[in-house]
Amino acid sequence: MRIGELGQATCVDIETIRYYEKAGLLPEPARNANGYRAYGPAHLERLAFIRHCRALDISLADVKRLLEFVAHPEADCGDIDQLIDGQLARVRARLNSMQVLERQLVALRGQCDSGHAAGECGILHELVAAAHGEACACHLNAVPEPLRTRKRSA
Amino acid sequence: MRIGELGQATCVDIETIRYYEKAGLLPEPARNANGYRAYGPAHLERLAFIRHCRALDISLADVKRLLEFVAHPEADCGDIDQLIDGQLARVRARLNSMQVLERQLVALRGQCDSGHAAGECGILHELVAAAHGEACACHLNAVPEPLRTRKRSA
DNA sequence: TACACACCCGGTAGTTACTCCAGGGTCAAG
DNA sequence: CTTGACCCTGGAGTAACTACCGGGTGTGTA
Numbered sequence: 517m518r519i520g521e522l523g524q525a526t527c528v529d530i531e532t533i534r535y536y537e538k539a540g541l542l543p544e545p546a547r548n549a550n551g552y553r554a555y556g557p558a559h560l561e562r563l564a565f566i567r568h569c570r571a572l573d574i575s576l577a578d579v580k581r582l583l584e585f586v587a588h589p590e591a592d593c594g595d596i597d598q599l600i601d602g603q604l605a606r607v608r609a610r611l612n613s614m615q616v617l618e619r620q621l622v623a624l625r626g627q628c629d630s631g632h633a634a635g636e637c638g639i640l641h642e643l644v645a646a647a648h649g650e651a652c653a654c655h656l657n658a659v660p661e662p663l664r665t666r667k668r669s670a
Numbered sequence: 671m672r673i674g675e676l677g678q679a680t681c682v683d684i685e686t687i688r689y690y691e692k693a694g695l696l697p698e699p700a701r702n703a704n705g706y707r708a709y710g711p712a713h714l715e716r717l718a719f720i721r722h723c724r725a726l727d728i729s730l731a732d733v734k735r736l737l738e739f740v741a742h743p744e745a746d747c748g749d750i751d752q753l754i755d756g757q758l759a760r761v762r763a764r765l766n767s768m769q770v771l772e773r774q775l776v777a778l779r780g781q782c783d784s785g786h787a788a789g790e791c792g793i794l795h796e797l798v799a800a801a802h803g804e805a806c807a808c809h810l811n812a813v814p815e816p817l818r819t820r821k822r823s824a
Numbered sequence: 825t826a827c828a829c830a831c832c833c834g835g836t837a838g839t840t841a842c843t844c845c846a847g848g849g850t851c852a853a854g
Numbered sequence: 855c856t857t858g859a860c861c862c863t864g865g866a867g868t869a870a871c872t873a874c875c876g877g878g879t880g881t882g883t884a
Contacts, residue, residue, distance in 0.1 A: 593791035
């Protein structure tokens with residue numbers, strides 16, 4: 517199997533396959549006399565696994581860890597649970613902020629009914645106003661402290 | 671106002687402020703005799719605007735465009751509408767795939783009840799199996815065609 | 825006066841996960 | 855013998871920062 521065929525079979529771009537090889541996720545395949553990479557079914561399986569993990573938005577570093585578990589089935593799988601839990605937490609956090617974001621954008625979009633100049637555009641007004649009134653969460657709690665203990669100046 | 675104060679006031683990292691300046695989003699401020707950047711209220715406002723747009727996950731390129739609209743209020747705001755619409759579409763697409771992702775991870779997490787070795791881990795089995803059975807959408811439609819019109823070979 | 829410490833400077837390099845490009849080699853069909 | 859599909863390596867580019875380096879500045883305190 518050459519790289520193009522492997523790519524077609526797994527829906528992975530050729531450049532990406534070579535990238536995975538360089539990154540140490542896909543073992544270096546044998547080479548034909550002409551120097552072309554020659555892949556076997558094991559490579560296909562492994563690449564499909566990587567692809568699937570990536571579709572689940574698991575980072576390459578974590579995919580690497582998972583591949584090590586696959587290679588060493590005697591290891592404790594509690595770590596796998598943790599990895600998935602962490603992934604789930606990240607996804608949920610992003611999901612939340614995305615939902616907030618969507619509502620904000622919809623509200624924003626509702627501000628403008630088009631057909632006029634930017635000067636009166638509700639969207640721009642809204643954005644500028646929001647920027648103005650923005651409460652800065654980092655001021656309310658957990659400030660990194662210093663910023664020079666000065667009395668008054670400038 | 672020095673860069674640290676501006677950063678505190680807007681919740682933006684100092685390095686990020688300098689980055690925005692280099693990227694042309696924040697105008698170069700005046701300098702004190704010692705070379706320190708000296709910001710005024712206009713900078714604060716502008717940075718807050720950028721910050722807010724970024725919180726809405728608007729790309730820096732698009733923020734730049736918005737800033738141009740702010741600077742030229744006589745322009746047609748139809749373009750702003752388009753920009754926000756595009757943003758909304760992107761957010762919604764990501765939202766969808768995130769939701770699918772979350773369900774998949776939850777299902778995955780349910781496969782393993784911990785306390786055993788990775789060899790019998792349901793999560794790993796599931797991932798490997800899913801990778802195996804993965805239907806490749808790109809095969810079903812819109813193949814980029816060639817892959818050499820060959821008869822049969824290795 | 826000396827020191828520590830917070831703050832600032834510019835410039836460069838690193839991050840993630842690719843993606844693209846240049847410049848070249850290989851191989852089968854027409 | 856040319857065309858076109860395919861492959862190779864190595865390097866650069868992407869977004870939006872983040873981190874680090876070596877060094878300069880300014881002030882409160884011992």
